[in-house]
C-alpha cells in the first residue's frame with residue numbers, strides 16, 4: 583500500500599522529524615558535491631556493453647542523483663548512461679522532476695519495500711534489455727528501511743539489490759543515527775514503533791557488510807570517512 587500523506591509529513595513542528603528520512607531541503611544541509619567527492623572510479627565496474635544502467639534508491643529531490651550521473655558520464659567516457667531514481671515521497675519526486683534537465687534520468691515515486699516497487703525496478707531493467715543493473719546506489723537509506731520495516735525487510739532488501747546488480751554502492755547509517763532519529767521523533771510526540779524490537783542494532787553497519795559480502799558479491803572499495811562520519815562501500819559481483 584502506498585505511504586499515506588499523513589505518514590509522509592513531518593511530526594510536530596520539527597521538519598527533521600520525518601518517518602522515511604524524506605527531509606525537505608535535504609541538500610541545503612548535505613551538499614551533494616561533498617558526497618561525490620568521496621566517490622572513486624575504482625568503485626565502478628567495467629562496462630560490458632555500450633550502455634550503463636543505474637538505480638538510485640531513495641533519491642529525495644535528485645541533486646545527488648544528477649551529480650552521480652555526471653560523474654558516471656565522465657568515468658565511462660561518454661557511454662550512454664541511464665538512471666532510474668526512485669523515492670517513496672511523491673512531493674520530493676515532483677521537485678526532482680521539475681529540476682531535471684537530463685533526459686537519461688527517470689524519476690518515479692516508488693516504495694522499494696513493496697512488491698509493486700520491486701516490479702517497477704525489474705521492469706525498468708527489462709525495458710533497457712539488461713538482466714542486471716550495472717550500478718545500484720543506496721545512499722543514506724538503509725536505516726529508514728530498517729527502522730520502519732524491521733530486520734527481515736532490511737536483509738530482504740539487501741539481497742534483492744544484490745540479485746539485481748553488478749555493483750552496489752552503499753552508504754549505510756551507523757546505529758548512532760538510529761538513536762538520533764528516535765530521539766528526534768520522540769521529541770515531536772511520536773516514535774519509531776519497531777525501534778526497540780530491532781535485533782540488528784549496535785553493529786548494524788558490520789551486519790550490512792556481512793550480508794553484502796556473502797555469496798556472489800565482494801567488497802572492492804571502501805571510502806575514507808566523510809565530513810559527516812559515513813563511508814561509502816562498493817560491492818561487485820564476482821566473476822565466475
Ligand SMILES: C[S@@+](CC[C@H](N)C(=O)[O-])C[C@H]1O[C@@H](n2cnc3c(N)ncnc32)[C@H](O)[C@@H]1O
Pocket residue numbers: 602603604605608639640641642643646668669670671674692693694695720721722723726727
Ligand atoms: C536521507 S534521504 C537520502 C537521500 C539521498 N539518497 C542522499 O543520500 O542524498 C533518504 C531518502 O529515502 C527515501 N525513502 C525512505 N524509505 C523509502 C522506501 N521504502 N522506498 C523508497 N524511498 C524511500 C526518503 O523519502 C528520502 O528521500
